[in-house]
Amino acid sequence: MEIDFGGALAFAWDRLKANPGFYLVGVMVIFGASIAASVIAQMIQGVLMVMAGVGAGVAGGGDNVAAGSMVLAMGVSFIISTLLGLIVAPVYVGYFKGIKHEYEGGTAEIGEIFSGIGDTIPSVVNYFLADVVVLLGTICCIIPGILLSPIVMLSMYHVAHGENKGIDALKKSFDTLKKAPIVILWSLVLGLFASLGVFACIVGLIITVPLSLAAMYAVFRQAEGDPLPGTFDGNGSDVVEVSADQL
Numbered sequence: 001m002e003i004d005f006g007g008a009l010a011f012a013w014d015r016l017k018a019n020p021g022f023y024l025v026g027v028m029v030i031f032g033a034s035i036a037a038s039v040i041a042q043m044i045q046g047v048l049m050v051m052a053g054v055g056a057g058v059a060g061g062g063d064n065v066a067a068g069s070m071v072l073a074m075g076v077s078f079i080i081s082t083l084l085g086l087i088v089a090p091v092y093v094g095y096f097k098g099i100k101h102e103y104e105g106g107t108a109e110i111g112e113i114f115s116g117i118g119d120t121i122p123s124v125v126n127y128f129l130a131d132v133v134v135l136l137g138t139i140c141c142i143i144p145g146i147l148l149s150p151i152v153m154l155s156m157y158h159v160a161h162g163e164n165k166g167i168d169a170l171k172k173s174f175d176t177l178k179k180a181p182i183v184i185l186w187s188l189v190l191g192l193f194a195s196l197g198v199f200a201c202i203v204g205l206i207i208t209v210p211l212s213l214a215a216m217y218a219v220f221r222q223a224e225g226d227p228l229p230g231t232f233d234g235n236g237s238d239v240v241e242v243s244a245d246q247l
Contacts, residue, residue, distance in 0.1 A: 003222045005186050005215075011229055012214035015102050016207075022108040023210035026095045029113050031205075033091050037084040089127035089156065090116035096160035099217045103229055122164040126155040129170050150177065150187035153213075157220045180223035190216050 016023045093116030098108035116123055130152040138145025154173035163169040177183060194212035197204030218228060 003180065003182055003186065003219055004228060005189075005219065007228045008186075008215040008218035008222070009211070011103070011218045012211045015099070015214055016210055019102065019107055022098055022102075022110055022112070023214065024206055025110050026091075026098065026113045027206055027210045027213075030088060030091050030095065030209075033088045034085070037087055041084050086124045086128055089123040090120045092116065092127075092153070092156040093119050093123045093160045095213060096157050096217055099214055100160060102214075103217065103221060105229065116160070119159050119164050122166075122169065123156060123159045126159060126167055126169040127152065129167060130155045130173065133170075146188070147184055148177075149191075150183055153187065153216060154183075154220060157217065176220065176223050183219060183223050186219045187216060190219070 091113065094113045095116075097115045098112035101108045101112060134145050134148050134152060136145075137148045151170065151173040154176055155169045158169035158172040158176075163172050190212040194205070194209045197206070197208035200207075222228065
């Protein structure tokens, strides 16, 4: 499967310039959801740690009981933190839906960022399972985790494209990687590119992340056999040019 990576980047840059409101606000919503989840998780962890310390003191038993209580509290807070982190999944779906609108010739509205709320359950389930797969792959000598890492965003892409039954999005993500393994390389490159924003006083992330996500969408779309924009009309159907001789 041939993928025009340069064309994907050009599409991303063109769309960001043409509709900065959607792309920049969308990324800030993603950041906001992630930060909110992290803050809430930290607050819960603090409460659990205090409760564990008080409980250990009341129950007695010395340092062993206290240490055990702390470990249990940390374990519970980690699970809660992971679950809270999943709230970003429907936001990614909404973001990809907006990019889909743009890819097919339309103009995404800021409100489309929240259009993934209707797919909350499938997006959260597939996002969580994709994360688990990548984690298990990382545990198995790291490399498998790296090779499987694109399935997280691919799952969100497929949910945005209507694969919202059970784990269909996750299964479709594996199919995409099988038929277009080059997606692994380009996803890693875009991930590294997105992280470059950190070196621009963090603010750069507001530019590099939307560019990366839009280009990633274009890469995924090509992997599924769709050409880059320019051959689509506003309704997403293929444009067929008809010469005067054919009329």
